[in-house]
Amino acid sequence: MWATKSTKKRMQWMWIVFVVLFIMLIGKLVHVQFIQHDLLTKRAEESWDREIPVSSLRGNIVDRNGKLIVGNKLAPTLYFMPAQNDKPLEAAKELASILGVDEQVLAKKMQQKTSIVKLAPEAKNISKELAEKIQQKNIPGIYAGLDYIRYYPYDQLLSRLIGFTGYDQQGLAGLEYQYDDLLMGKASAIRLFTDAKGAALPHVQDSWKEGQDGATMELTIDVDVQKVVERELSQAMEKYEADQAMGIAMNPKTGEILALASYPTFSPPSFSKVDSKIYNRNLPVWMTFEPGSTFKIITLSAALEEQVVDLDKDHFFDPGYSMVEGARLRCWKREGHGSETFLEVVQNSCNPGFIELGRRVGPTKLQKYIRDFGFGKTTGSNMAGESSGILFSEKAYGPVEHATTSFGQGISVTPIQQVQAVSAAINGGTLYQPYIVKNLIDSNTGKVLKSYKPVKKRQVIKPETSKKVREALESVVALGSGRNAFRDHLRIGGKTGTAQKVEDGRYKDGEYIVSFIGFAPADDPEIVVYVAIDNPKNVTQFGGVIAAPIVGQIIEDVHDKVGITERKGQLEKIYKWGDVEKVRVPNLVGQTKEDIAKLQYPFRLEWHGNGSKIASQLPKADAQIGLDGIIHVYLEK
Amino acid sequence: MSAIILLTLIGIVFVYSAGTYWGKVHYGNTAPFLFKQLIYLGVAVAAFYVVSNSSLLRMEKSWTILYIFSLLLLIAVLIPGIGAVRNGSQSWIAFGPLSIQPAEFAKIALLVKLSFVLARKKSTERTIQLIHFVLILLPAALIMLQPDFGSAFILLVSSFALLFIAGYPIRFYVFLIMIGISGLVGLIMAAPYRLKRIEAYLDPWSDPLGSGFQAIQSLLAIGPAGLFGHGFGNSRQKYLYLPEPQNDFIFSIIAEETGFIGAALIVITFAVALYSGYALAVRTQQLSYYYSVAALISMLGFQAFLNIGVVSGLLPVTGVTLPFISYGGSSLMSAWLIVGVIWNFTKRV
Numbered sequence: 001m002w003a004t005k006s007t008k009k010r011m012q013w014m015w016i017v018f019v020v021l022f023i024m025l026i027g028k029l030v031h032v033q034f035i036q037h038d039l040l041t042k043r044a045e046e047s048w049d050r051e052i053p054v055s056s057l058r059g060n061i062v063d064r065n066g067k068l069i070v071g072n073k074l075a076p077t078l079y080f081m082p083a084q085n086d087k088p089l090e091a092a093k094e095l096a097s098i099l100g101v102d103e104q105v106l107a108k109k110m111q112q113k114t115s116i117v118k119l120a121p122e123a124k125n126i127s128k129e130l131a132e133k134i135q136q137k138n139i140p141g142i143y144a145g146l147d148y149i150r151y152y153p154y155d156q157l158l159s160r161l162i163g164f165t166g167y168d169q170q171g172l173a174g175l176e177y178q179y180d181d182l183l184m185g186k187a188s189a190i191r192l193f194t195d196a197k198g199a200a201l202p203h204v205q206d207s208w209k210e211g212q213d214g215a216t217m218e219l220t221i222d223v224d225v226q227k228v229v230e231r232e233l234s235q236a237m238e239k240y241e242a243d244q245a246m247g248i249a250m251n252p253k254t255g256e257i258l259a260l261a262s263y264p265t266f267s268p269p270s271f272s273k274v275d276s277k278i279y280n281r282n283l284p285v286w287m288t289f290e291p292g293s294t295f296k297i298i299t300l301s302a303a304l305e306e307q308v309v310d311l312d313k314d315h316f317f318d319p320g321y322s323m324v325e326g327a328r329l330r331c332w333k334r335e336g337h338g339s340e341t342f343l344e345v346v347q348n349s350c351n352p353g354f355i356e357l358g359r360r361v362g363p364t365k366l367q368k369y370i371r372d373f374g375f376g377k378t379t380g381s382n383m384a385g386e387s388s389g390i391l392f393s394e395k396a397y398g399p400v401e402h403a404t405t406s407f408g409q410g411i412s413v414t415p416i417q418q419v420q421a422v423s424a425a426i427n428g429g430t431l432y433q434p435y436i437v438k439n440l441i442d443s444n445t446g447k448v449l450k451s452y453k454p455v456k457k458r459q460v461i462k463p464e465t466s467k468k469v470r471e472a473l474e475s476v477v478a479l480g481s482g483r484n485a486f487r488d489h490l491r492i493g494g495k496t497g498t499a500q501k502v503e504d505g506r507y508k509d510g511e512y513i514v515s516f517i518g519f520a521p522a523d524d525p526e527i528v529v530y531v532a533i534d535n536p537k538n539v540t541q542f543g544g545v546i547a548a549p550i551v552g553q554i555i556e557d558v559h560d561k562v563g564i565t566e567r568k569g570q571l572e573k574i575y576k577w578g579d580v581e582k583v584r585v586p587n588l589v590g591q592t593k594e595d596i597a598k599l600q601y602p603f604r605l606e607w608h609g610n611g612s613k614i615a616s617q618l619p620k621a622d623a624q625i626g627l628d629g630i631i632h633v634y635l636e637k
Numbered sequence: 638m639s640a641i642i643l644l645t646l647i648g649i650v651f652v653y654s655a656g657t658y659w660g661k662v663h664y665g666n667t668a669p670f671l672f673k674q675l676i677y678l679g680v681a682v683a684a685f686y687v688v689s690n691s692s693l694l695r696m697e698k699s700w701t702i703l704y705i706f707s708l709l710l711l712i713a714v715l716i717p718g719i720g721a722v723r724n725g726s727q728s729w730i731a732f733g734p735l736s737i738q739p740a741e742f743a744k745i746a747l748l749v750k751l752s753f754v755l756a757r758k759k760s761t762e763r764t765i766q767l768i769h770f771v772l773i774l775l776p777a778a779l780i781m782l783q784p785d786f787g788s789a790f791i792l793l794v795s796s797f798a799l800l801f802i803a804g805y806p807i808r809f810y811v812f813l814i815m816i817g818i819s820g821l822v823g824l825i826m827a828a829p830y831r832l833k834r835i836e837a838y839l840d841p842w843s844d845p846l847g848s849g850f851q852a853i854q855s856l857l858a859i860g861p862a863g864l865f866g867h868g869f870g871n872s873r874q875k876y877l878y879l880p881e882p883q884n885d886f887i888f889s890i891i892a893e894e895t896g897f898i899g900a901a902l903i904v905i906t907f908a909v910a911l912y913s914g915y916a917l918a919v920r921t922q923q924l925s926y927y928y929s930v931a932a933l934i935s936m937l938g939f940q941a942f943l944n945i946g947v948v949s950g951l952l953p954v955t956g957v958t959l960p961f962i963s964y965g966g967s968s969l970m971s972a973w974l975i976v977g978v979i980w981n982f983t984k985r986v
Contacts, residue, residue, distance in 0.1 A: 008919070010802045011931055015915055018935075021942045022908050026901055028951040032859050033897045040860025044873070 056185030057148060058169050059214030059443060061162060063223040064256070069158060070176075070268075072148040075125035078134065080110050080117045081192075085141035095142070098134055099123055124167075125149050143190075156265050158226060160282050161383070161436070164268035173271070173279045175217070175437070178384045182440050182449070185214040215449055218439040220256035225249050228557045229259040232550045233531070237263045240536030240546060246283040247531045248415055249554065251562070252423035252519060254454040255432030257381070258527065258562065260284050284415040284530075285379075285386040291418055293349045293481075294497035294517045294530075295408030297469065299357050300346060301425045302369040304468050305461040308360035311343040311472060318345075322352035324403040329355060332601060333586060346472045347480025349496065351407045358406025363397060366405065372460045373421035374431055375413055380455070381434040389413040408497065415515075419530045422517050426470045426493065426525050429461040471571075474522035478571040481544045485518050485552035489566040492555055493525075494518030496544040500597075501535065511535045512597060516547035520555045521567045529554050545604055587621035588614050588633055596633075604630045611637035641910055641976055644961040645678065645969075647891070647903065670883045670964045677966040681973035688977030695981065697753040697925070703742075704750040704772075710739035711779035720783075726956075728783045729967075740788040741971035743776045744936060748795060749978065752928030755803040769800065784828065787957040791943065795936035802931050851886065854879040855948050858889040859900070866896030883964040885956055888948040903962075907941040910934075917983045926982035933975045 032040065061070040078095075085091050088110040096103035101122040109117050118124075124147070131144045150165050163174020171180035188211030226249075233245040242263075249259035262283035266274040281287070303309045320336030322329045331337065331351045337344070345353030358366055370376070376391040390412040392401045404410040416434055424431040433455040440450040461469075473493035476482045482494045497515040501508040515532035519525040531547045531554070539546060555564075585603075588596060592612045596605070603625075609615075615636040619625060693699050714720035714730050721729040721736060729736040751772050754765075773796045780789040797813060858874035867873070872893045875882040882890050892900040914934030921927045937960050944959040946952035958968040 006804055007802060007924075007927070010804060011915055011918065014798060014802060014931070014935060015912065018908070018911055018938050018942070021938075022904055024951060025904050025942065025945050025949065028946070028949045029859070029892070029897055029900050029904070032856060032949055033863055033892070033900070036856075036860050037863055040856055044857040044861045 056187050056211040057213040059183040059216050061217045063221045067223045071151040073151040074128050075149045076131040076144040077147040078119040078123035079143045081141045091139045156267050159265050159268050160262040161260050164271045183214040186211040213443040216441040216443045220438045222258045224561045225558045226259040230261045233263050242533045242536045244534035248284045248419045249529045250419050252427040252525050252528045255434045257436045285383045288387045288389045288412040288414050289513050290499035291408045291413050292497035292499035294495050296354050299406045301461050301469050302361045303357040305465045306361050309342050314342050316353050318350050318352045322355045325399050327400050347476050349481045354407040355403045363402040379416050379420050379434050387414050423528050424460050428463040429466045431457040431460050470522045474571050482548050484548035487552050487556045491521035491567045491570045492518050493522040514546045516551045518551040526564050527562045585619050585623045588617045606632050609635040611635040677969045681970045685973040685977040689980035700750045703746040707743035707746040714739050726783045726785050728785045738967035740780045741967045744792050747776050748932040749929045753925045756925035787955040794939050798935045799932035855889040858893040862893045862896045864897050866894050869894050887963050911938045930979050
């Protein structure tokens with residue numbers, strides 16, 4: 001026999017080699033078909049995909065009552081598949097004439113050797129009519145992809161909050177950017193079956209890849225309230241040639257923001273025409289500044305809660321200044337308010353009176369109240385770019401700092417923090433987190449994807465204390481420095497504020513932010529409205545003069561929209577002061593323009609001449625004028 | 638034998654499926670390959686019948702003549718005008734509408750001739766060994782000149798497998814591996830396109846439209862198929878994504894349409910065919926036949942391994958057909974000739 005043992009053994013070895021080799025093959029197949037399955041499938045689909053995208057709808061943005069703030073409108077985009085048209089030049093010519101664009105550019109694009117060309121920007125977001133016209137021409141290889149662009153029924157309304165979208169409908173600023181993931185839909189597509197060169201395969205069915213529309217975003221905003229706020233702010237911008245203006249309206253019982261506005265503003269489709277600061281800064285949450293007298297509400301609340309003062313019974317003597325560690329902190333009324341009750345201290349916005357209140361509360365406790373009222377921290381309103389403001393650190397907090405803090409100077413806060421704090425002070429003492437997005441809703445099914453509810457942060461003061469704060473602030477409007485906000489039977493309460501602007505850590509000469517924070521009705525507040533005007537000109541820069549009437553007007557115009565009915569039992573405007581609508585003119589002569597602006601007179605001042613020192617005034621000191629009267633002031637160098 | 642018939646049937650079916658669109662686009666006919674392949678199969682089966690019954694082929698002299706004849710064909714194919722260039726290699730000789738690949742037949746002639754030589758003399762003598770190498774290297778060198786690296790590689794590996802079975806010492810193979818590595822380097826230096834193939838093998842995605850193209854398109858066919866595949870006729874990659882899908886890369890399409898199950902089945906069928914081949918070898922009546930059968934069946938095994946290895950990305954791209962399955966007259970013919978020779982040598986006379 002031929003076969004030796006060794007040759008047979010060698011053949012067995014060969015067989016083993018093959019078994020090993022074939023097992024390697026199977027192993028490789030397992031690797032490719034199972035382990036790399038998903039990756040390769042993805043890549044294969046990329047390679048097969050000939051999709052005509054059909055933009056899904058970006059989510060609408062609506063107000064609390066379902067009114068459309070931002071929607072979509074149809075604006076198709078054209079696509080071209082070069083493999084399906086052997087005369088691309090003719091097609092380009094025809095298209096160019098209809099679209100009115102450069103034929104050469106189109107021709108160049110349409111001669112590309114790719115599977116599908118997006119004719120952008122020449123034929124991106126063209127009008128529906130134009131698309132229909134092109135469709136009728138039946139140019140081979142031309143497809144119109146459904147595409148949408150943003151539609152703004154109210155044009156500029158809310159633009160600094162909402163922001164805008166870019167070329168491909170991606171959110172670029174504001175809420176559009178912040179909630180882009182949810183607002184952005186998944187594009188649908190017509191999936192065309194073609195061979196590798198892009199020729200259509202007639203026997204294979206084209207399929208429809210279902211996308212998903214973006215979620216509808218329901219805001220807490222009430223468009224009707226927003227319109228009023230924006231109207232008032234834009235008028236103020238014009239009237240006072242102000243640098244900026246901002247306003248917030250909020251429901252103090254829930255933290256729902258009803259209106260939020262910043263000026264100057266812009267129209268979202270033409271965002272590129274304005275400075276990026278305008279669309280990147282949502283002023284009511286971004287801007288920080290010295291609050292001035294509006295902050296006195298916090299000192300007042302603390303003093304009442306600590307029961308260190310009886311507003312009606314305790315008296316205070318204001319000599320026009322207060323000495324703190326050798327520093328003379330002056331009242332806006334240089335000669336002082338003399339003897340007054342603490343209620344009058346509040347009505348007069350008397351600085352030394354508040355220094356006394358702060359002193360009675362004590363530095364540690366006041367600091368605690370300030371932080372409990374939410375200052376020094378972002379509010380959690382979930383709006384992009386919110387600032388936390390600056391408070392004195394514990395180390396730096398000496399008696400002088402304590403005194404200035406008591407009347408709102410030397411610290412830095414945002415408008416939204418003030419609204420949050422004051423809402424707590426007047427709503428019964430509960431600090432609510434402000435919020436702006438109410439619901440995110442699946443646009444197709446109507447299912448609520450995400451819902452935001454009022455968030456109670458903490459109880460800061462007792463309901464009884466809050467009641468006292470409300471009454472005191474109502475009297476500020478009825479009888480004191482906020483009287484320009486008075487509206488009959490609406491029981492508006494509030495507080496003025498004036499603060500010198502700070503730049504690089506120093507007070508800026510002659511530039512102020514005047515503000516007013518008001519609420520109504522005082523017996524059961526439904527709305528808090530804050531307005532601040534940055535650097536108004538041609539007028540005395542006092543919150544009581546500029547901002548208070550705006551807040552009064554806003555509350556008057558929206559009261560029926562937020563469910564405020566006319567009240568009885570209001571604090572009559574003339575009740576206490578009787579005819580004392582006339583007041584004595586203070587002596588201004590010898591002071592500087594800056595001093596006076598700081599002191600927050602409730603009068604309108606009209607300036608004459610150049611210089612900073614006051615040479616004379618008309619009417620003279622001690623004369624009586626109406627509260628609406630004008631004091632003419634003459635300056636010298 | 639039944640394994641081989643199964644493979645052939647699979648081949649026919651998938652040459653049709655894979656080649657439909659390619660044929661339509663390039664030849665205006667949906668089944669040009671199927672039609673031709675059926676003719677080839679007819680010829681191949683006829684050749685099988687002749688070869689398996691020829692007593693002439695049982696003699697060494699006939700194989701000496703065939704070996705010399707195949708060398709002449711290999712020389713002829715290099716002469717411009719006789720040899721036809723396809724895909725960069727001058728490997729075909731056209732006879733009217735048909736064309737043959739001499740290398741396919743040279744491989745068979747060499748292996749059988751070498752088997753006879755090995756069976757006759759003690760292979761430990763140096764001079765005899767020299768003869769062995771001359772026999773191997775002559776056709777190998779001629780094939781390399783075409784250049785047809787795939788065929789040459791198959792020829793060399795099968796020959797060395799034969800020498801191994803014939804009892805060449807193990808140290809020879811250690812030496813061979815070293816030669817192989819240096820030879821590979823030399824080959825790459827001689828023809829830079831091979832380096833590109835190696836690069837493409839190591840990372841096909843680095844140049845997806847160039848050197849990695851085939852490897853990637855093949856993976857894109859196999860990978861997404863998963864366990865069961867897309868179903869018969871539902872390949873996407875055959876729509877011009879994978880070039881000449883009915884040919885070397887037919888396994889990709891099979892894997893794409895029938896999934897891991899189909900692909901693994903083919904591998905297993907080849908293993909079964911291989912095993913029965915070796916079993917048949919033991920039944921031969923002469924040492925020379927035993928060597929021949931073992932060598933030829935090994936060659937089919939290497940070819941299948943190389944092809945599937947390339948297609949699945951295990952090995953760098955080399956142009957080797959899948960025996961019995963790939964489209965092509967020479968490939969099918971040579972596979973069936975091999976079966977015919979095996980049949981002939983294992984018959985009990």
